[in-house]
Each structure stands twice: as structure tokens, then as C-alpha cells.
Amino acid sequence: MSAHLCPVCRYPELAEPPRTDAGPSYEVCPSCGFEFGVTDDDLGIPESEWRRRWLAEGARWQSSSPAPPGWDGAAQALG
Template identity: 40%
Template sequence: MPVWYCRVCGLDYDESPWGPDNQSPDYSICHCCGVEFGYEDYTPDSTRRYRAEWLANGASWFYPKVKPANWQQAAQLRQVPELYR
């Protein structure tokens, strides 16, 4: 099964919220960083700005109830696709 990673925080998903063509966002919200797929992560620059703001504000989970007990922020951020780092 392919894995897709959030462009902002690197959280892994079973399906791409950008659709199979990687061009058709569903505008859902990342459980970790709260980015709205297709809006704040539309370009590499907007993605980097959103990530910088998210990190500067403490990198809180948008849905804290799903945050893994052993969450490793640095490891997750390494999963951000290269184009969006």
C-alpha cells in the first residue's frame, strides 16, 4: 500500500488528500499540523511558510486525541517530501 506524507509536517496517510493525480486536493485537514490540503500547501513556498508558523507556535497537534504517545517531531519532519522542505 502506498504511503503519502503531509507536505507541511510529514505525517503519513494511506491515501493522498491530493488525489491519485497529485493535483486534485480534497481540502481535508491534516490531523497533526492542521493544514488544509490544497489551500495552505498549494505551493512549495506557501507550504514552507505554513510549516514555519506551525513550528514557531509550538507545533501543536490539530487533533490532539490522535497524537501518538511516542511522537517524534524531528523524525516526522524528515518525511516531508523533498520539494516542500
């Protein structure tokens, strides 16, 4: 199984590509909390705006599961 990069925060471990020709994955990024197909399509929040807000709020881990050891959202986003 290959991992995919979140285009919002650069989290490298999404289970599915965020979008394909078939449409959005509806996967929620555990790092930034963006849900592909909902946050953008249904709520109308562009990836760039979500990224700006997430960084402004401290780039905190959004999943209820623990962050990977040594995870740093701001460093990841700039990587």
C-alpha cells in the same frame, strides 16, 4: 490501504495523497493542521509558510483526537 506523507510536516499517515492530477484531497493533516486545497488554494498560504509557522508555534498536534504514542512534531518534521 496505504498511507501518504504530509509534505508540510512529514506526518506519515495521511489517508489520501495531498494532491493528484484531479486536484487537492481536502484532507486535514492531524499533525500540522494543513488542509490541502483550502490552506494553500483558498487562503493562499504556501506549504513552506505553514510549516514555518507550525514549527515556530511549537509543532503541536493539531487534531482533537489524541496524538500517536511518543509523537514528536519537531522530530517528525526534521526526519
